[in-house]
Amino acid sequence: MAKPGRNMFEHRRNSPLPGGTTRKPVRRIRPAQALGLALDGRRAYLRFMNFLRNMSPVRAYRDLRVFLAGRERYELGFLVAAMLVTGFFVYAFAKDSYFAPAYKPNIIYVEQWPATRTDAEIRAQQKIDAVTKAKRLAEQKAREDEVRAGFKKMDDRMTSWGL
Incomplete structure (x- = not known):
């Protein structure tokens, strides 16, 4: 039980950690390190570049085939319908964003x-x-x-x- 007049969690802050230290050292991380950026030219520039190593069009095609093979016929119909509706809206926004060229007067x-x-x-x-x-x-x-x-x-x- 905590002693009267003290915070009930204060004894945890002051208790020694393994190794005889009372406080855990805080490691400061620079912003470049936090983003995975290299600090000098000898190390890899991005540590997440290995993520792209596992990408392959063949694997993606196989994965798509396995996914579609496990679906019912009506689910594929709804998939096509959803793609058509989405495609229509993308087309409509692209077409709507067209602006006629500015008028240039024909001076005679x-x-x-x-x-x-x-x-x-x-x-x-x-x-x-x-x-x-x-x-x-x-x-x-x-x-x-x-x-x-x-x-x-x-x-x-x-x-x-x-x-």
Whole structure:
């Protein structure tokens, strides 16, 4: 029984430990050691690297086969359903995270012409510009034809399905 006026656990703190010491020495661990990091270059950098030694794709495949072989048919159906639902949500979040590229204005610079320009000068410049204008119109028509062909293909496919 503890003596009156003393903490009832105080006698345990002051009792000698084996070896004649009264207190157990406290070993200080540096933060790098606590994480398993080496303090110098002679030792292994991480002590947990041996964990990866036991990993093998062949073992994982065998383990999966054994696991699935022990399951009932309905459990496999629920497994596939759960994977599909999870996959749908991953796809939905990935698709939702797409942002359209920022709008970049198409700046068209206009040439400044003097007010004293003659009709002959205007016609000469129009002949020069007609070549680039025809090229731009041909490119635009080609893009429109490509889009129109894609829509026609989809329309033909839907018609063949009866829609």
